[in-house]
Amino acid sequence: MDDPAVPASGIGDTLVDWYDTAARDLPWRRPGVDPWAVLVSEVMLQQTPVARVEPVWHAWVARWPTPADLAAASPAEVIRAWGKLGYPRRALRLRETAVALVERHGGAVPADVAALEALPGIGTYTARAVACFGHGRPQPVVDTNVRRVVARLVHGRAEAGTARAADLADVAALAPADRDRAVRFSVAAMELGALVCVARTPRCAVCPVRDRCAWRLAGSPAADGPPRRVQRFAGTDRQVRGRLLDVLRGAEGPVPASALDDAWGEAVQRGRCLDSLLADGLVEQTADGRFALPA
DNA sequence: CAACCGTGGCG
DNA sequence: TCGCCAAGGTT
Structure with a gap:
């Protein structure tokens, strides 16, 4: 009856059994972690390694344990608390999501994928991850x-x-x-x-x-298609924006434009990047012409 | 759909 | 040393 060529269980079940013995003990996977804390972890983990997320995640869920808590924070506080996780627009969108949860969902995190995907910064992956890992709903989660x-x-x-x-x-x-x-x-x-x-x-x-x-x-064949191109970083606007924002994160209050000159020597690119940070809402200009994180 | 959006560790 | 890569989303 038992054909030795046929595996005893399906691939999915085999992976579940493997997970039970091999999984990492990550803080957002522990029992009792609520959907909001899971959502925060998922956004932080977008393109950012686990090791760098862990300490920041602990600080965030302690400081802003509910969507209402984060919704009440200023963009400046949120950008500073994001630290150097990268892609700081995620921090802004996470705060906007907290506001939307308060306004549209009574301050709770919905379990419905479509409702989650309607939130800023929450796409195909994150919506399903929150429904699945945060609410225990079976969902295909593809990262x-x-x-x-x-x-x-x-x-x-x-x-x-x-x-x-x-x-x-x-x-x-x-x-x-x-x-x-x-x-x-x-x-x-x-x-x-x-x-x-x-x-x-x-x-x-x-x-x-x-x-x-x-x-x-199949013998582990090499990749066939064209080699996928990796994004450059050195010298790009991404690097310059990061440098500019780093100055403002480290400053007590508003700084004069001259304080940003050191961050990047080339004036045209520096100006373009400052403009884009202003447009993104990551930086604001004060009445007297200085620059700061948005209050 | 391809380009853009940060940052840092590792092989 | 430096290119590759990391729980994506938005435009």
């Missing part, structure tokens, strides 16, 4: 880790292509039927990509599904 896992495991390709709507269906097809296990599967797939099925040197020797991996069964 860069999961797309890489699916590309290899299911499609036999070395790398994931550009994100597509079909990614959600690919992941949903792997999920266990059981509701509770489906929720854990969503974290498990991400964890596999973060710890084992990593981008550069995958640790196939310790992979729980190595015997069912299409990429490995």
Whole structure:
């Protein structure tokens, strides 16, 4: 009856069992962490490594334990508390989300994916992550880790292509039927990509599904498409904006324009970046012409 | 859809 | 040393 060639359980169940033994003990995964704290963690984790998020997340959930608390904070406070996590517009949008939660959802975090996606800074990934990890709703959750896992495991390709709507269906097809296990599967797939099925040197020797991996069964072929281009940073507006904002974060109050000259020597680019920070609401100009974080 | 939006650690 | 990469979202 038992065919030894057929695995005892599905890939999804195997990943859940692996997760139970191999998962990291991350603070936002502990029992009792509410959906708001999960939402904060998910926004911070957008393009930012776990190690840098942890201390900032602890500070935020202690200081602003509910959406109403954050909604009452000033942009300046929020930008300062964001520190050097990067992409500081996320901090602004998180505050705007807190305001929207107070105004539209009675200060609570909705469990409905469409309602979550309507919030500023909350997209396809984060909405499902909050519904799933924050509220325990079974949802396919697709981040860069999961797309890489699916590309290899299911499609036999070395790398994931550009994100597509079909990614959600690919992941949903792997999920266990059981509701509770489906929720854990969503974290498990991400964890596999973060710890084992990593981008550069995958640790196939310790992979729980190595015997069912299409990429490995195909002989681990190299990526075929054109090499994906990495964004430059040195000398870009992103770097300049970061330097300018760093000056203002470190200042007690408003600073004169001359205080920003040291941040970046080239005046044209410096001016353009200052303008864009003003347009983004990350900086404001005082009546006397100085610059500061928005009060 | 490709470009843009920060920052820092690691191989 | 320096390019690669990290729980994306918006335009």
